[in-house]
Amino acid sequence: MPVPRPARGATLNTTSARFNLNAREDDGDWLDDRDGIDGAPPPVRTTVTIETPRTILARNSSPDIPFDRSINPxxxxxxxxxxxxxxxxxxxxxxxxxxxxxxxLFAKPIAPALLRAELAKPGYVCKPIAFGTNTDPYQPIEREWRITRECIEVLAQARHPLTITTKSDRVTRDIDLLAPMAAQGLAAAMVSVTTLDPRIAMTLEPRAPSPEKRLKAIAALAAAGIPTFVSISPVIPAITDHEIEHILERAADAGARAAFFIPVRLPHEVAPLFRAWLDAHFPDRAAKVMATIQSLRGGRDNDPGFGSRMQGHGPWADLLRTRFAIACRKYGLVGERVRLRTDLFRRPAGAQGELFD
Structure with a gap:
């Protein structure tokens, strides 16, 4: 039986068979200098390594994703x-x-400089840049590293549009940058709320801010005039799906304009990690959860197909879409997608400064 680790989501630490890597064993270099409590494994330290990429913009051509470039600090x-x-x-x-x-973890402190250089290229074409498409730009280490904020500062100076997806209320720290950008049609935010149950959140998303903090973040962003949306992603059958209507109601009350959802996806190594999590935290319903997931993923743990991977198919997926649509209409979450402006873009000054721009 997998054993939960204090304040961590995964119960396993095996590496990928896809790359012929060996399983990793936890050792003394990984652990805090204290024993576990009540027989639980000791907590694992967080380490941060500096990464120096050559570029910071990740390009995307997937037909079911509404952006073509993103930044992951x-x-x-x-x-x-x-x-x-x-x-x-x-x-x-x-x-x-x-x-x-x-x-x-890996941090990219040169990201703002790389971003400025990319925007300054003569051939650069301005389109919205998405933050939070892979890992959360406002995870706890952003408090000290501030890489996300510095990237936003570059975009604000260049009048470049951006979108942010996060499950952290730390995004409100940057309202001073985002609100003026939103007033020019240059910024929008989406906050992820997957459950309102703090007990589920503690194991599902153990180091993310509480659901109530995220709802307060939606309210703060909306009050500042920043177009704000709520994402119920992922919806997990027999774990969180019963909360859809309540989450949408609370998000609407907080000021969200519209809502989105994605049924849980389990690509590659995520599937065995998720199964182990179910066995550790929900052994009474693990089989039911996986059976329902497979019913909307064509009999598999995951469906990688464009379009269907975001929506699922079959009776359960149809019911989920129907419930979601009815609730969105009921609570007024039917706002149109924000169209961010690109015509205000001002190419950053070169190395000689603005006198020669």
Whole structure:
């Protein structure tokens, strides 16, 4: 039986068989200098390594994703969401998509400089840049590293549009930057609220801010004039699906304009991690949860197909879409997608400064 670790989402730390990597064993270099409590495994320290990429803009051509470029200031995510579809990316670095993903983090402090250089290129074409598409730009280490904020400062100076997706109320720290941008049609935010039950949140997303803090973040962003949306992603059958209507009601009361959802996705190494999490925290319904997931994923743990991967198919997926649509109409969450402006873009000054721009 998998054993939960204090304040961590994954119960396993095996590496990926896809890359012929060996399983990783926890050792003294990983652990805090104290024993576990009541027989539980000792907590695992979070470490941060500086990463120096050559570029910071990630390009995307997927037909079911509404943006073509994004920025990820961090690799790995301390929030520890067990369902995170980005977990498999750690396997490319000989690290586990399990506990490594949420404890061995990478920060990119040169991201703002790389971004400024990219925007300054003569051939650069302005389109909205998405933050939070892979790992959360406002995870706990942003408090000290402030890489997300510095990137936003670059975009604000260049009058460049951006979108932010996060499950952290830390985004409200940057309202002083985002509100003026939103007033010019340059910024929008989406806050993820997957459950209102603090007991579920503590195991599902162990180091993410509480659901109530996220709702307060929606209210603060909306009050500042920033177009704000709520994302119920993922919806997990027999764990969180019964909360859909209540989450939408609370988000609407907080000022959200519209809502989105995605049924839980379990690509690659996420599936065994999720199964282990179910066995540890919901053994009474683990089989039911997986059977329902497979029913909307064509009999598999995951459906990678464009379009269907975001919506699922079959009776359960149809029922979910119907419930979601009815609730959105009931609570007025039917606002149109915000169209951000690109015509205000001002290319950053070159190395010689604005006198020569």
């Amino acid at each position: 961090y690799r790995g995510c301390e929030h520890g969401c067990i369902y995170c579809f980005a977990r498999p990316t750690h396997a490319y670095h000989d690290l586990s998509p399990g506990i490594d993903f949420e404890t061995r």
